[in-house]
Amino acid sequence: MPYTVNGIGTNYYGKQNLEKHQGVCGSCGREVELKSYDTRLCFCVLYIPLIPLGKKRVVDDCPACRRHHVLNHSVWEEQRGKAIREAVAAYEAAPDDIEKAIAMHATLASAGERAAAAKMVETLSERFPENADVQVYLGNSLEEIGETQRSNERFHLAYQADSTNPLAQHASAVAFLREGKPEEARKRLDEFEKGGGQVAPAILFALATEFEKQNDPATAAELLRRVSDVAPNARKEKGFRQLAKKVEETTGERPGTLAAPVGWWENRAVWVGAGAVAIAAALFAYDAHVAGSLTYVVNGLPKPISVAVDDGESSRILPGRWSVLKLPVGEHVARVVDPPEHAGETPFSVNPGRFSRWLRKPATVVDPTRSAMVLYEETVYSEVPVDRDNAFEVVIGEPSHTFDNADYHFVDFPAEIEIDREEVTKSRVGMVEIDPEVLFFNFPDQLERPEVLDFIESHLLAVDESEDLLGVYFGALTEHDALARGEAFLAARLDHQPIDVEWHRFYQRLAELNGQRDLPARYDGLLKMSPEDPDLMYLRARLESYADRSRPLYERALEVDADHVMTLLGKAYMEMATGDFGAALEATDRVLTVEPENFRAVQMRRRLLAGVDRRDELERELQTAIAESPLNLLATELMMASEAARGDLDAARQSQQAFAAKVAEEWPKDPYQLNVLTQVLLLRLEGDYPAAIEAATTLTDQARRAGVMQVNALLSGDTATAAELTGDLEAINQPDAWLWTCLAAATAGDSDAAEYRRQAVEAYSKQGGTFGEIGRLLAGDLPEKELALRAYFLEAEPDLKAALLLLTADRTEMYSGRLVELAERLILLPGDKTPLLEAAIAARKS
Incomplete structure (x- = not known):
């Protein structure tokens, strides 16, 4: 949810x-x-x-x-269609089979095919009119959709078809009960019990309520006693006590006969006043016989799991739910037996401490799949609302954790309680239902926890659409310097079917960051086994770093599937990198006809609109996006850049001011410092770099501040400071930073440019794929013509490629003109590095 x-x-x-x-x-x-x-x-x-x-x-x-229930839409459609096809095939093969007919109706109803399900009800009624089980099933189905009267009719028809059928007896009793006929309901229940059935306490209580309404308090009293016998704790429920009080008043029975008041031993004031010796004796007796604490085995995955504790039978735990065990003090083991990809053992201890066992309510939480977010929180009850920050603790993916004391376990706080003083603090432990990717937006500090990689990996094994979670995983791997672990984890499931394109994409990126250079051969092998698979064709094509090599692979994939979204996006990126913005735009438009809200296509298309000089259309689209989401940072920054590109800095200022005002109004604390980021961008667009540096110093996120300050130093012409700051950046960001520092120094004629180039070559050469090729091109150890061609056809982000083209132009005098021309075309909109590119282009043209 x-x-x-x-x-x-x-x-x-x-x-x-x-x-x-x-x-x-x-x-x-x-x-x-x-x-x-x-x-x-x-x-x-x-x-x-x-x-x-x-x-x-x-x-x-x-x-x-x-x-509610929620499914990924593609999974819903796939599972829905598959289930319907299978149910239809099974029913058509054996139309007289009751179980298959019922399964057919259940599938149609659960798939939302209401009209077809209604027709199936008619079919079931016509084919099996005398079958009591079918009539009970239809009655239950009608009850689920709120057709109570028709449901009652079906239940009575079931009894008429077979009065000895226990299901029919019980169903008919329920129908009479809902019709306000308790005498008839009781007769049916008597038949049900004579046949060995056991009436649930809730049914007995409902029957007592109906008898009380019909002025038969004696029978109601008898039924309430039966409820107390089979469910003693029912006497503590408010509804039971209220009904019991009414019946006692009507029958003249002594108050408390049906719902006894709280005993003196349950009165805390009396208990606290007892002698210390008696208390100690009672506590040690309790400790000897009921040692341990409640243990909750939780499931934070979006799919069920089966878990066995010690030598016990396995129990099935639904998504977001838990099972409760009473275990003795000592060592225990929880074993996940299903699903197989999560199979394994989790040892844990139950040892809450004697003081906790005696006077508190400890809870041991076991998370055998490392998938749950468990929250401990406190709240204050008082007659006058209290505004204060209450204590809370978040536990994410820990195999086991013992909470020393919590008043409420895995239930919400009650809306109100009775208190005997001004205020009372209560606590609870429970699971938080939240998507992992959203969790880390809300609690980014949790990425620092050592358990976070286990947590994310557990969820990755359980989800069908993994793109957003893989992005979080990449950030966590970077935080923990664990890229090799991530590569190994993703590699273990590359053969999983159907192919998860995003899974493969992230694997390829991690493998390249770790210096892998044999990926093309690996995917050639996969393609040999499935030569017509467009997903594999796309994944193989994107491993090529140069457009002249990837183009035929993309075209071949589109021959197999002309609407393959990822291939179209790959082709658009390739065309954009070589400056053919019209062809790139055509590909993104094709994506948006297939998936109108594809985020990547929308963002790429907006940049391309600037490249084909359709800025009016771009700004209209951005205005719509900002109107729908006033705090849309991406759209606001792109709007400011477009306004600056057409020379209207006043409009850019107004856009920034409107955004800042909206943030101040609706999000005054602004933990992401969106105002500062847009202010820095505006100052750069205005060319006021000293002010941009000063504004950037207020950024509280260290990594973000270092990156912004490094760019500001370059824009101010201080390459020495930029080089010094580059060493402080995360390793993954250092290669690009050295490249930009080299470009700025080379443009300024700085003698340190060669050293910065060497640093960039060293950093890029540790990687594979496109970034490894950038290092190779920067090194310049190729014939001049080949070096120019490779740089020209390289697939990289436009700004980064433009910088590489300009540095390559310095070493390919014969081809420098064409390289500089392409670099100039690749400046789609003003951005962080645009002044560096413009200065470099002007210097090389002169």
Whole structure:
């Protein structure tokens, strides 16, 4: 489910293919109008969508409790279609098989095919009119969609078809109960019990309630006693006590006969006043017989798991749920037996300490798949609202953790409690349902935890659409200097089917960062086994660093699937890198006809609109985006750049000021310092680099501040300081920083340019793929013509490639004109490095 903290988190936006039906919520049990629809999950700030996180299918959204099921939309469509096809095939092969007919209806109903499901109800009624089990099933199905009257009719038909069928007896009793006929309901339940059935306490309580309503308190009292016998804790429930009090008043029974008041031993004031010796004796007796604490085995994955503890039977734990065990003090082992990719053992201890066991409510939480986020939090109850920061603790992916004391375990805080003083602090432990990628937006410091890699990897093994989570994983690997671990983890599932393109993309990037140079051969081998797979064709094509080599591979993939989105995006990137913005734009437009909200295509298309001089269209599109999401940083920065490019710095200032005002109004604390980032950009666009440096010093994120300060030093002409700051950057960012420092120094005629080039060559040469090729080209150890051609066809980000072209032009006098011309074309919009490029181009033209 979507989750926000102080307005930051996720939310659903848009509702398409909306389906509504009356039904009973599977979570809260209320009869409501349930809704199912297609939507898009977005990361939001102050509930304003900023980053799309994927299309989803929400199933049976309850307006009362807001609980629902949610699936990735592609998974929903795939599973829905597959389930329907299989159910139809099985039913058509054996139309007289009751189980297959019921399975057919259940599949249609759960897939949202309401009309087809309704027709199947008619078919079941016609084919099996005398089958009690079918009638009970239909009655239950009608009950789920809120058709109570028709459900009752089916339940009674089931009894008429077979009065000895226990299901029919119980169902008919429920129908009579809902119709306000307790006498008839009781007769059916008597038959049910004579056949060996056991009536649930909730049914007995509902029956007692109906008898009390019909002025038969004696029978109601008898039923309440039966409830107390089979469920003694029911006497503590408010609803039970209220009904018992009514019945006692009506029958004249002594108060407390049906719901005894709290005993003196449960009264804390009396208990505290007892003698110390008696207390100690009671505590040691408790310690001897009930040592240990409640243990909660949790599942934070989006799929069920099966777990066995010690030598016990395995239990199935649903997504976001838990199982509760009472274990003795000592060492234990939890074993995940399903799914196989998460199989393994987790040793844990139950040892909360004697003091905790006696006077507190400790809870041991075991997370055998390292997948859960568990929260400990406190709240204050008082007659007057109290505004203070309450204590909380977040535990993420820890194999086991013991909370010393929590009043409430895995339940929400009650709305109100009775207190005997001005205020009372209560605590709870529970799971937080939040997507991992959103979790790290809200709690970025959690990336520093040693367990975070286990946590993310566990979720990666369980999700179907992994792009956003892989991005988080990449950041965590960088934080922990664990790129080799990430490469090995992703490599282990490259043969998984169907192919996860994003999984392979991130594997390729990590392998290249680690210096791998044999990736093309590996993917050639995969293609030999599946030569017509467009996903593999795309993945093989993107390993080529040069457009003249990747182009035929992309074209071959598009011959197999003309609408293959990733291939079209790859082709667009290739065309953009070689300056053919028209062809690149055509490819992105094709993507958007297939996936109208594809984030990569939208962002690339906006840059390309500037490249083909359609700035009016670009700015109209950006205005719409900003109007829909006023805190959209990407759109605002692009708008400012476009306005500056057409010479209207006043408009750029107005855009920045409007954005700043909106941030100040709606997000005054601004932890991401969006105002500072846009202010630095504006000052750069204005050419006021000293002011940009001063503004950047206020950035609190160390890595971001270092990067901004390094660029500011280059823009100010201080290459020595820029070189010094480059050494402070994260290793992954140092190669590009050395390249830009080399360009600025070479343009200024600085004698240190050769040293900066050497540093860049050394940094790039540690990598494989395109970045390794950049190092090779910077080294210049190729014949002049080949060096110029390789630089010309290199696939890289436009600004970075432009810088490389200009440095290559210094070593290829015969071809320098064409290289400088392409570098100039690649400046699509003013950006951080644009002044460096413009100065370098002017120097080389002169």
